[in-house]
Amino acid sequence: MSQKSLTIALAGNPNSGKTTIFNNITGTRQKVGNWPGVTVEKKEGIVSKYGYELKIIDLPGTYSLTPFSIEEIVARDFVLDECPDVVIDIIDASNLERSLYLATQLREIDCKVLFALNMADVARTRGIKIDADKLSELLDLPIVFTIGNKSEGIDELLKKAIELAESDVDTSGKRKVKYNKDIENSISKLRSFIEKNSEISLPYKTRWTIIKLLENDKIVRERVLQKVGDQGRNVIQEVQIHRELLADRFNDDPEIVMTDERYGFIAGILKEVFTTITKQRIDISRNIDLVLTNRFIGFPVFIFFIWAMFQLTFSLGVYPMEWLDTGVNWFSVSLDGLLPDSLLKDLLINGVIAGVGSVIVFLPNILILFFCIALFEDTGYMSRAAFLMDRIMHLIGLHGKSFIPMLMGFGCSVPAIMATRTLESEKDRILTILITPFMSCSAKLPIYIVLTGIFFSAKAGNVIFCIYFAGIIIAILAGRLFRSTLLRGADAPFVMELPPYRVPMVKSLIIHMWDRSKMFLKKMGGVILIGSVVIWTLSAFPRNIQYSRDYIAEINSVRASYNTEIIAANGLDSQHIEKKLDAAIAELEMARKSEMMEKSYMGRIGKILAPVFAPLGIDWRGGVALLTGFVAKEIVVSTMGILYLAEGEGSNTLKNALLSSDMTPLSALAMMVFVLLYLPCIATVATIKQETGSFKWTLFSVTYSTLLAWVAAFCVYQGGKILGL
Amino acid sequence: MKQNHNNNHVREKEQFKKLFKQEHIDNFEERFKVFEIFLQTKRHVTVSELLELLNENGYQLDSSFVRDTLKLMCRFGFAKKIQFEDGPVRYEHRHLGRHHDHMICTKCRNIIEFEDQQLENLQIQIAAARGFHMLQHKMEIYGICSNCLKTRMHPMSLVMAKQGERLIIKDFTGGAGARMRLLTMGLRVGDELDGITSPSKGQMVIAVDCRRYVIGRGLAQKVLVEPRKN
Numbered sequence: 021m022s023q024k025s026l027t028i029a030l031a032g033n034p035n036s037g038k039t040t041i042f043n044n045i046t047g048t049r050q051k052v053g054n055w056p057g058v059t060v061e062k063k064e065g066i067v068s069k070y071g072y073e074l075k076i077i078d079l080p081g082t083y084s085l086t087p088f089s090i091e092e093i094v095a096r097d098f099v100l101d102e103c104p105d106v107v108i109d110i111i112d113a114s115n116l117e118r119s120l121y122l123a124t125q126l127r128e129i130d131c132k133v134l135f136a137l138n139m140a141d142v143a144r145t146r147g148i149k150i151d152a153d154k155l156s157e158l159l160d161l162p163i164v165f166t167i168g169n170k171s172e173g174i175d176e177l178l179k180k181a182i183e184l185a186e187s188d189v190d191t192s193g194k195r196k197v198k199y200n201k202d203i204e205n206s207i208s209k210l211r212s213f214i215e216k217n218s219e220i221s222l223p224y225k226t227r228w229t230i231i232k233l234l235e236n237d238k239i240v241r242e243r244v245l246q247k248v249g250d251q252g253r254n255v256i257q258e259v260q261i262h263r264e265l266l267a268d269r270f271n272d273d274p275e276i277v278m279t280d281e282r283y284g285f286i287a288g289i290l291k292e293v294f295t296t297i298t299k300q301r302i303d304i305s306r307n308i309d310l311v312l313t314n315r316f317i318g319f320p321v322f323i324f325f326i327w328a329m330f331q332l333t334f335s336l337g338v339y340p341m342e343w344l345d346t347g348v349n350w351f352s353v354s355l356d357g358l359l360p361d362s363l364l365k366d367l368l369i370n371g372v373i374a375g376v377g378s379v380i381v382f383l384p385n386i387l388i389l390f391f392c393i394a395l396f397e398d399t400g401y402m403s404r405a406a407f408l409m410d411r412i413m414h415l416i417g418l419h420g421k422s423f424i425p426m427l428m429g430f431g432c433s434v435p436a437i438m439a440t441r442t443l444e445s446e447k448d449r450i451l452t453i454l455i456t457p458f459m460s461c462s463a464k465l466p467i468y469i470v471l472t473g474i475f476f477s478a479k480a481g482n483v484i485f486c487i488y489f490a491g492i493i494i495a496i497l498a499g500r501l502f503r504s505t506l507l508r509g510a511d512a513p514f515v516m517e518l519p520p521y522r523v524p525m526v527k528s529l530i531i532h533m534w535d536r537s538k539m540f541l542k543k544m545g546g547v548i549l550i551g552s553v554v555i556w557t558l559s560a561f562p563r564n565i566q567y568s569r570d571y572i573a574e575i576n577s578v579r580a581s582y583n584t585e586i587i588a589a590n591g592l593d594s595q596h597i598e599k600k601l602d603a604a605i606a607e608l609e610m611a612r613k614s615e616m617m618e619k620s621y622m623g624r625i626g627k628i629l630a631p632v633f634a635p636l637g638i639d640w641r642g643g644v645a646l647l648t649g650f651v652a653k654e655i656v657v658s659t660m661g662i663l664y665l666a667e668g669e670g671s672n673t674l675k676n677a678l679l680s681s682d683m684t685p686l687s688a689l690a691m692m693v694f695v696l697l698y699l700p701c702i703a704t705v706a707t708i709k710q711e712t713g714s715f716k717w718t719l720f721s722v723t724y725s726t727l728l729a730w731v732a733a734f735c736v737y738q739g740g741k742i743l744g745l
Numbered sequence: 746m747k748q749n750h751n752n753n754h755v756r757e758k759e760q761f762k763k764l765f766k767q768e769h770i771d772n773f774e775e776r777f778k779v780f781e782i783f784l785q786t787k788r789h790v791t792v793s794e795l796l797e798l799l800n801e802n803g804y805q806l807d808s809s810f811v812r813d814t815l816k817l818m819c820r821f822g823f824a825k826k827i828q829f830e831d832g833p834v835r836y837e838h839r840h841l842g843r844h845h846d847h848m849i850c851t852k853c854r855n856i857i858e859f860e861d862q863q864l865e866n867l868q869i870q871i872a873a874a875r876g877f878h879m880l881q882h883k884m885e886i887y888g889i890c891s892n893c894l895k896t897r898m899h900p901m902s903l904v905m906a907k908q909g910e911r912l913i914i915k916d917f918t919g920g921a922g923a924r925m926r927l928l929t930m931g932l933r934v935g936d937e938l939d940g941i942t943s944p945s946k947g948q949m950v951i952a953v954d955c956r957r958y959v960i961g962r963g964l965a966q967k968v969l970v971e972p973r974k975n
Contacts, residue, residue, distance in 0.1 A: 084929035114955060118931035146955065236921070264808070268791045268833030273809050273921035280930045306941065306952045315944040317909075407959045411947045419961065420948060513923040514961030515930060519949065626780070 025073040026185050029099060031126065032110035033119055034081030035519045037064075037138045039169035041110060042078035045178065061091075061438065062098055063543055073184055077104065083118070084274075085125040086237060090441040090449075093239065099131065100224060105185040108177065110136045110166075113150060116294060120286045124197050127159070128228050132184050135163040136177055137691035141170075147297040155293040160195050168523055197285040199278060202269050206234065206262040213258050220255060223247040233259040234266070235275040236645075305400075305520040312404055322408045325401070329392040330488065334469075334481045337385035344384070348377040367556060370590050371662060375552025376544050379654045382466040383540055388534055389462055393431050393531035398524035402427065403516065416499030419443075419514045422452040426495065426705035429459030430488075433704040436461075447509040453708055454721055455495040459702040460488050463653035467695050470657055474675050475685040483689075491696050498728070543652060551648060551655045555662050559622035566619075570610040578604050621661070636694060636730070637737040639689030646694065652701050690737035698729035751959050754784050757823065764821050764851075764887060779814045780823070789827060789835035809921050816918065822849040822856070822887070850890035852900075857890065899971035904962060906940040906949070913937050913968040919967035927964070931956065937973055 030038045046065030063078040079098055080091035087093040087712045099107060109126055111119040126133050156163040162180045166173035198204065214220050221231045223243050232240040233256070245252040266274040312318055352373045359365040396402045396453045402424055410420030421443060429436035436456050443449045460468070469486055472480040503509075562610040586594045586682060617623050619639075625647075626640030633643035645659035664677040683691075699705070709718040761780050782798050783790070789797070792812045799806055815836050818824040822924040828834045846864070848857040848874060864884075872879040891943055900915040914936045917924045927933075941957065948959050960968070 031761035083931075086925060086929060088926060115931070118956075121929060121931070222761070264793045265811070265833070267808060268793055269831075271792075271812070271828075273812075273924075275921055276924055276928070279925060283928075283933060303952070303955050305955075305957065306939070309941050309950060309952070309957055310908075312948050313942045315942055403959070407942075407948055407950060410959075411944070414947060420959070513919075513926065513964040513967075514948065514959075515926055515932075515964055517930060518957035518959060518961045520955070520957075 023071060023073040024070060025075060026182065027075045027077065027102070027104040027105070028181050028185075029077045029079055029102075029107045030110055031079050031099065031107050031122070032081060032312065033083055033112055033122060034517065036110045036115075036119065037111040037168040038076055038110050039080065041136065041138065041166065041174065041177075042076060044168065044171040044174045045076050047076075048240060062094055063443075068488040069178055070182055072179065074182075082122065084122055085129070086235065087239070089444045093357055094441075097572070098125070099129065104640065105129065106132045106134055106181045108134050108136050108181060110138050113137045113140045114146055114148060116143075116148070116150065117286055120289065121282060123159070124282050124285060127161075127196050128231065129705060130225050130228070132189070133161050134177070134184055135159075135165045136585045137162060137163055137172070138166050138168050140165050141167050149295045149297065151225075151293040151295075155289065156194070157274075158289050158292065167517065197282050199281050202266060203234070203274070203278065203281070207231065210234075210255075210258060210262060213637040214255060217251060217254075220248050220251045229277070230259070234263060235278060236263065236273070268379075308521050309518065312401070313407055318404075318408050322405055325396075327485070329389070330485055331481065332392060333385050333389045333465075334484065337382075337388050340384035341381050344381040348373065348381060352377065363560075364679040366560065367553070370560075371552050372549065372555025375655075375658035377550055378470075378657050379466055379548055380544055382469065382654075382657075383537065385465055385469065386462045386535060386540060387633070389465070390431055390536045391529065391533055393448060394529050395524060396427070397532075398522065398528055400519045400521045403518050407515070407518070412496065416451070416455075416496055417503045417509070418448055418451060418499065421514070421516055422448060425452055425456050426459050426492075429456045429461060431462055433457050433459070433700055434460050434707045437707045439706065440711065445509065447507045450712055450717060451499055451507050451727065453712060453717075454502060454724075457704060457721070457725060458491045458495040458498070458697060460491050460696055461653065463701065464695055466654055466657045468692055470660070470678075471688045471692055474678050475683070486697055487692055490693070494697065494728075494732075498724075543654065547652050548654055548658055551651055552658050552662060554646060554654075555622065555644075555659050557626070559617060559620045559663060562619075563619060565616055567612065567615055569611075569615075571608055575605055575608050578608065617663070632730075635738065636690045636692050636733040637684070637741075638694070638733075639682055641681070642683070642687075642691055646691075646698065649695070650699060650702060652703070656695065686737060686740040689740070690733040693736050694729045694733040696729070696734055697725055699726045754780075757784065760885065761821075762885075768821075772810070772816060775804075775806060775810065776814045776817070777847060778802075779811055780818065783818070783824065783836070784838065785817075786838070789837045791833045791835050795836075807920075813918060813920070819854065821851050822854055825947065846884035846886075846888070848886045848888065850893055851887055852889055852893045855890050855892070882905040889947070900971050903951070903960070903965040903970050904943075904949070905970040906943055906951070906970060908940050908943055910940045911937070914968060914974045915971050916969040917967055918969065919964075923964055923967060927968070930958070932958065932968075938970070 030042055032038050042063065042065060046067050062080065065076045065078070067074050067076065079095040082092045082095045085096050085099075087096050098104070107126055109119075110125050111117075111123065123133065135155075137150065140150075143150065152165065162184060164173050164177045164180055166177055195560055199207070207227065207230050210233075211226055214222065214226060214230075223246075224232075224240070229240060229244065233244065241256060244255060248255065256509065263274055266277065270277045312321060355365070355373070356369060359368070395406065405427060406420040406423045408420070409423040413420050413422055414604045422440075424442070425436045425439040428439055433456060436459070438614040439452050440449045440452045440456070443452060450678045464482075468484045470481070472483045476483045482712050537671065579601065582597060582604070586601075589597060617625070622644060623640070626644045629643035629647060633640070633646070638646070641660065641663040644663065645656045649656040660678070664681055700708070705718060705722060707714065708721055713719060749818060758777075758781070761777065770776065779795070779799065780805070782802060783795060786795070786798065792808055792815065795815070796806065796808050796811055799811070813822060819826055819836070823839060824836045825839050826834060826836055846861070848859065849855075850857075858965055868877060868882060868884075903912070906912055906927075914932065914934050916934060917927065932938075936953050938953045940952045942950050943949040946962070948961050949965055951958055952962060
């Protein structure tokens with residue numbers, strides 16, 4: 021038996037707990053955060069319950085159906101165009117008045133609405149009492165009390181939603197905001213103007229369309245023009261006449277007057293259903309903000325938090341990283357002993373383990389970093405960071421809000437670039453997208469740790485902090501340049517809500533970490549594994565190489581000559597001489613492998629790249645590693661693992677292999693600078709394309725960052741050489 | 746008489762320039778154009794009529810901008826709002842009396858007339874000393890009247906709010922878009938707010954009820970507030 025399917029949309033103000041309820045209903049683990057704009061794209065989940073297949077849609081938060089930014093447009097368009105069977109309006113009970121504003125607008129679209137009075141527990145502690153029965157009666161719609169984070173009332177909510185979807189109530193007759201005489205007059209005149217003309221068929225319900233046109237809603241106006249064609253222009257003209265009329269009558273723009281009237285309607289409802297018992301309310305968040313956003317203390321505290329985040333990532337991450345490292349080594353050695361020599365063994369040890377193993381050890385660091393970012397998000401500190409960074413962001417003509425994507429960029433650029441949807445100005449968005457990749461993402465972290473760990477062992481933490489910091493500085497400089505050239509624009513009016521501070525839910529933090537680990541392991545099993553195999557194959561073939569010297573003959577002759585020496589020494593010095601022999605053979609062996617590597621396919625690719633990277637102090641292996649980093653930044657480490665490890669006989673760690681190569685601390689630094697700036701990974705490039713919707717900007721982003729990377733690394737390396745480092 | 750009239754207009758324009766610049770009002774050039782055209786009108790105009798006149802003179806301006814400018818002009822005493830029973834709102838040029846000097850309160854728009862013979866004489870002396878033949882004079886002193894000063898009832902912009910100051914929102918200026926944003930986010934006239942952080946530059950933090958907002962400086966300038974009495 022096929023189930024009947026229903027679509028249920030979750031709408032509501034930002035931070036009213038939509039995603040928490042969504043997760044509770046669907047059992048999925050969407051990311052929940054405590055800052056406006058966590059959900060920037062609608063999310064779908066399907067559950068079977070009570071004999072129905074329920075498609076639940078989690079919409080981005082909106083304050084009204086008058087959208088200002090992209091994520092708000094996403095939410096409105098879904099409700100309007102997809103016509104869900106039921107819209108559940110999640111109402112923050114402690115912010116009833118404002119929540120009802122969106123509710124009155126949802127009612128105006130004539131869709132079936134159900135209220136979930138969420139966070140009723142918070143409201144109760146604030147001494148707020150809401151008469152739900154009365155509210156339900158006044159607005160003529162079902163209401164369910166829910167507590168999202170304790171998943172109370174969720175089943176009842178679903179039951180009521182199904183009930184409502186199956187009922188055939190006529191929503192158009194339900195109680196709506198009635199505007200004053202003059203506005204209603206204009207609405208009915210416009211309605212008869214439209215109905216007189218049978219050619220006009222509006223894209224949405226008539227009353228709602230008229231109201232939106234009177235409110236000068238640009239998107240609705242365009243849709244009407246598109247759908248109705250020439251007649252549409254007449255409608256718009258007629259609306260314009262009424263707009264002027266009303267504006268003169270009320271001495272204000274009609275949208276403002278209508279908004280006031282809606283609030284008037286709400287005030288009437290509130291009077292009947294809303295009571296506060298205690299007058300004296302203590303707002304803890306306000307008190308915390310007095311300190312954390314303080315004009316003197318706020319910023320230093322913020323810097324301390326960021327510093328602490330990186331310190332935790334490195335110092336605490338070292339221990340589990342060592343355990344993993346030992347594990348990988350043990351695995352590699354025991355596999356070496358178990359398997360007979362073959363191409364497969366070579367592939368497993370020098371390809372897969374060298375490639376994947378060299379990256380997987382960084383899982384703890386990455387988890388700690390994401391844990392810290394999740395803490396910022398869930399406590400509500402994220403928006404405060406945006407406020408504190410505002411002064412600095414203003415240097416490039418951006419609001420502090422643009423710093424939220426940048427801070428997320430420390431984790432991963434893909435969600436960071438998606439997060440720019442909360443920015444209202446198109447130019448601000450593009451500018452933020454262009455500079456966000458300079459925030460070192462977690463995939464670049466392994467590269468830094470490997471290189472600093474080897475070449476700057478004692479000062480590793482500080483060097484990495486400097487690299488991150490350099491990323492921020494360069495982002496700001498580049499932003500400043502673009503702002504004054506390509507993306508000129510004035511400051512847009514700015515207002516952002518600061519969510520209340522909340523104690524983060526352990527469940528939510530675990531979801532963050534689990535998601536991240538899953539993604540990381542998936543990457544390891546997928547793109548990194550394949551990449552490692554490809555790189556190994558390219559470096560291990562062709563098998564039959566024409567060597568410039570006959571190594572085997574040379575080794576034999578060396579062995580023979582030492583053997584005679586051992587015999588001559590008559591057992592006295594034999595151990596010492598044997599050591600010498602081993603060293604001589606190892607040297608020859610290394611030269612042979614090095615030549616083999618250079619003549620492999622990989623080596624040939626590397627040779628082509630070599631001239632590009634030589635001025636940066638990076639050899640062909642490094643060049644190849646950087647090239648493979650386009651697929652995913654972790655692969656840079658994998659490639660280095662495969663290429664450098666294959667050469668150094670006896671040194672089974674990348675550390676020894678790198679130390680014995682030509683790389684110096686200076687060239688390592690140049691390489692890190694290059695990694696910091698050069699083109700983002702393929703997933704990020706795809707996201708940039710999707711979010712800017714422009715091929716031109718994507719190409720620009722890739723080109724300028726790579727050019728900048730080359731120039732910066734060149735300056736570091738050549739400058740350092742001149743200084744004699 | 747005609748010349749006299751023009752003289753008045755020139756002087757008013759000077760005052761307009763001085764006052765608007767002193768108060769750092771944005772888009773000065775456009776607002777000045779609105780003022781110039783407004784001065785040329787003889788009757789009571791509505792915003793749309795004025796907009797049409799501006800159009801005829803080749804200025805393409807937005808109606809909500811013109812309305813905002815007219816409101817500012819009322820605030821500074823250049824224009825007066827009138828509305829006949831249920832009709833549209835009209836604005837008229839404020840014709841000030843000829844025979845008196847005036848003190849004009851920019852906050853409550855109250856006009857205080859005064860006459861001082863000493864001052865009159867002094868003006869004649871000054872003009873005479875420079876060989877200037879005086880035909881007519883008009884003396885207007887702009888400021889805040891004693892009433893407004895006493896009760897501190899003048900709305901100030903939110904930008905001036907200090908940390909911990911308890912205020913109430915009195916009005917919004919500026920375009921409809923910005924105001925809609927504030928309204929839908931739950932910031933309305935009559936709301937009581939507390940200053941949380943107000944740096945000398947950049948954004949500020951305010952608290953309304955149990956909500957907190959970050960507001961950009963430009964937008965805060967458009968929110969008019971008054972100290973709250975307890």
